[in-house]
Amino acid sequence: MNSCQSSDTSGERKRWSLDNFEVGRPLGKGKFGNVYLAREVNSKFIVALKMLFKSQLQKANVEHQLRREIEIQANLRHPNILRLYGYFYDEKRVFLILEYAAQGELYKVLQSQPNGCFDEKRTARYILQLSQALGYCHSKKVIHRDIKPENILLDLRGDLKIADFGWSVHSPSSKRTTLCGTLDYLPPEMVEGKAHDENVDLWSIGVLAYEFLCGSPPFESESNAETYKKISKVDLKFPSHLSPGAKDLISRLLRHSPRERLNLEGVCKHPWIVKMLNPSG
Structure with missing residues (x-):
């Protein structure tokens, strides 16, 4: 993954980082990391932030799978498909910005x-x-x-x-x-x-x-x-x-x-x- 950008509603490119979010309680635990409730600082928009550890992805040899998952989900727009708004990463982790499903x-x-x-x-x-x-x-x-x-x-x-x-x-x-x-x-x-x-x-x-x-x-x-x-x-x-x-x-x-x-x-x-x-x- 060579970018941490995503499109916002105006069509402009937005570069995300952890500083853009207030991170709240954990929503769930996955195989390669955790999902947290989060709020985008400026808009107060609620999202689910999925945090994945690079070391665990590499160990399981699934980086290519994650790339494909991001590529596919980011391009899907349907009321019964969870939106992937964007992603970003740091040295050790990859973060997916996802639609929050309250139930x-x-x-x-x-x-x-x-x-x-x-x-x-x-x-x-x-x-x-x-x-x-x-x-x-x-x-x-x-x-x-x-x-x-x-x-x-x-x-x-x-x-x-x-x-x-x-x-x-x-x-x-x-x-x-x-x-x-x-x-x-x-x-x-x-x-x-x-x-x-x-x-x-x-x-x-x-x-x-x-x-x-x-x-x-x-x-x-x-x-x-x-x-x-x-x-x-x-x-x-x-x-x-x-x-x-x-x-x-x-x-x-x-x-x-x-x-x-x-x-x-x-x-x-x-x-x-x-x-x-x-x-x-």
Whole structure:
């Protein structure tokens, strides 16, 4: 990274440093550093300041991944994608200036629910927002590849924000073969070592919808080997409390063949989503 500049709203270049911010309480702890609540001194604008230690990034050999993450996220503008306003660095640390999502991690909100799951109406709202955000990403040739509750935040109004683009790629045409993401959310093509494309994100939506409604991912098992096997066979079992509409949406997304998965437009228009969000319609 050879610059610590970012565009402000007037289109001029702004050079940031730690002196521009009043740093407050910690919001969370990441693998390579911490996230803090912060306020820009002049405008009083509230942000989340993510501090990463260069030594830890180098040790894990992920500097290239961070560069790619910054490049991708800084260029995305969507109401359900967390804004990356800019970044700067000093001798030992890299700082990302991020949009502040007041309700925090969706994962923690999910865990705090009765029975550890959301009702169908709330799930439908999140799945719609997620699908619209991923549709925007795919239109920009960005594949996310690591959709899971830990990588999603909620803002003050309770709207969903995709927050972590660490495994994302800008992939205009080629198929990719990197095994990445989190085991419970990996699609069959990744598990089986085949090439993959943006359809991996469709599978993740299906897994997420299932976890929102049931409290755990559909292929979760005692061992990694067992999880791999279940994913590869699409060994999908639904609890009895799920409505036929929810089961239909999930089973249309969790298809072994990437080509057979319901596309994002289809998710947004699915009768169950429409019914949940427009009960009178």
